[in-house]
Amino acid sequence: MSEPRLLPLLGDPPPERRDAARNREALLVAAQSLIDECGVEHMTMEAVAARAGVGKGTVFRRFESREGLMAALLNHSESAWQAAVMSGPPPLGPGAEPMERLLAFGRSRLESTLRHHELVRAAGRAGSRSYAVWSFTAMHVRYLLGELGVEGDLPLLATALLAPLELPILEQQLSVEKFPLDRVVDGWVDLVHRVVRTPDQPA
Amino acid sequence: MSEPRLLPLLGDPPPERRDAARNREALLVAAQSLIDECGVEHMTMEAVAARAGVGKGTVFRRFESREGLMAALLNHSESAWQAAVMSGPPPLGPGAEPMERLLAFGRSRLESTLRHHELVRAAGRAGSRSYAVWSFTAMHVRYLLGELGVEGDLPLLATALLAPLELPILEQQLSVEKFPLDRVVDGWVDLVHRVVRTPDQPA
Numbered sequence: 464m465s466e467p468r469l470l471p472l473l474g475d476p477p478p479e480r481r482d483a484a485r486n487r488e489a490l491l492v493a494a495q496s497l498i499d500e501c502g503v504e505h506m507t508m509e510a511v512a513a514r515a516g517v518g519k520g521t522v523f524r525r526f527e528s529r530e531g532l533m534a535a536l537l538n539h540s541e542s543a544w545q546a547a548v549m550s551g552p553p554p555l556g557p558g559a560e561p562m563e564r565l566l567a568f569g570r571s572r573l574e575s576t577l578r579h580h581e582l583v584r585a586a587g588r589a590g591s592r593s594y595a596v597w598s599f600t601a602m603h604v605r606y607l608l609g610e611l612g613v614e615g616d617l618p619l620l621a622t623a624l625l626a627p628l629e630l631p632i633l634e635q636q637l638s639v640e641k642f643p644l645d646r647v648v649d650g651w652v653d654l655v656h657r658v659v660r661t662p663d664q665p666a
Numbered sequence: 667m668s669e670p671r672l673l674p675l676l677g678d679p680p681p682e683r684r685d686a687a688r689n690r691e692a693l694l695v696a697a698q699s700l701i702d703e704c705g706v707e708h709m710t711m712e713a714v715a716a717r718a719g720v721g722k723g724t725v726f727r728r729f730e731s732r733e734g735l736m737a738a739l740l741n742h743s744e745s746a747w748q749a750a751v752m753s754g755p756p757p758l759g760p761g762a763e764p765m766e767r768l769l770a771f772g773r774s775r776l777e778s779t780l781r782h783h784e785l786v787r788a789a790g791r792a793g794s795r796s797y798a799v800w801s802f803t804a805m806h807v808r809y810l811l812g813e814l815g816v817e818g819d820l821p822l823l824a825t826a827l828l829a830p831l832e833l834p835i836l837e838q839q840l841s842v843e844k845f846p847l848d849r850v851v852d853g854w855v856d857l858v859h860r861v862v863r864t865p866d867q868p869a
Contacts, residue, residue, distance in 0.1 A: 597838060619853030622839060626829035635800060636825060650822030658860050 489515050491539050503581040533585045541596055544575050561610035569651050572628050611659055692718050694742050706784040736788045747778050764813035772854050775831050816862055
């Protein structure tokens with residue numbers, strides 16, 4: 464099975480005039496820098512416009528609402544992450560052993576989900592995690608399980624490895640149970656090793 | 667580790683006068699029978715009142731809103747399910763081997779989540795799956811993993827077994843990927859066996 468390189472990146476925009484694309488990019492960079500500096504709650508359409516040096520109307524024309532801008536930021540960030548998985552440096556990208564890539568993938572997915580936590584919430588319905596993102600991660604994990612020679616129902620095993628990395632589960636573990644992040648990561652690594660072991664390994 | 671029998675059942679109501687409790691029970695039974703016969707969308711407060719032979723005002727006084735009634739139904743059903751797990755007949759209840767109980771638990775949890783699917787949606791925020799339900803299931807799976815002699819971080823392994831049974835994951839598998847239900851159940855059984863195998867089993 465060859466690596467699914469031809470999958471279109473999530474959020475690839477339809478062709479835009481170059482200055483419009485630049486404009487959009489500038490607004491997303493402005494919004495992200497505001498969030499990094501002041502937190503999601505301070506990212507207002509006015510503040511983004513001021514930081515990017517454009518009128519507020521331009522920001523609304525481009526993203527319709529604050530929720531729309533949040534969703535665009537999420538998409539932008541998911542696209543960058545997908546690109547890193549598919550063609551970035553190892554061990555997340557190609558070039559490392561499949562087990563090393565799988566463990567790097569899990570840690571990176573977990574961190575990215577936690578980093579986007581507030582953004583997902585702020586984007587409301589517009590930002591609900593899309594099946595496109597899920598499909599990308601499922602296809603990638605399935606590919607790596609195949610490379611590892613795992614036998615069994617690989618799509619379902621991929622799902623089993625991805626499910627504990629979903630936000631509600633992570634929130635339960637980190638915020639409610641108060642498990643340290645390292646413990647959650649170690650637990651996931653242990654799960655991967657249990658899933659990958661060959662079942663007919665002689666006792 | 668002894669079985670966590672002393673855990674209070676979810677949704678145990680505060681003490682009510684006996685006739686009020688009977689009244690409440692009658693309304694829940696009426697609502698459930700309407701849903702079973704006509705679907706969640708036809709369960710109106712008027713229809714529930716008519717079926718139970720009381721005024722609409724009584725239904726509203728009791729549950730405040732349609733969402734409130736849906737949430738009460740969910741709680742009622744979760745309580746019955748928890749009672750079946752803790753003291754019902756084997757293999758879901760006590761008396762069967764731990765592996766048999768664990769597999770019966772997974773299938774039953776999956777079926778209950780799917781059965782309540784529409785109810786969860788209709789209950790809106792009032793019905794968002796509570797951490798109390800999650801804690802009960804996590805404690806039970808952790809107990810069974812202990813009985814099976816599994817070594818490792820049992821709370822995290824319990825989470826890993828429960829996460830693929832959450833509704834968004836099941837919906838992705840059944841409604842989007844169109845996997846048959848049996849395949850999803852088989853996948854979960856395979857996951858359990860992989861997780862339970864002793865890691866230091868000599869190769």
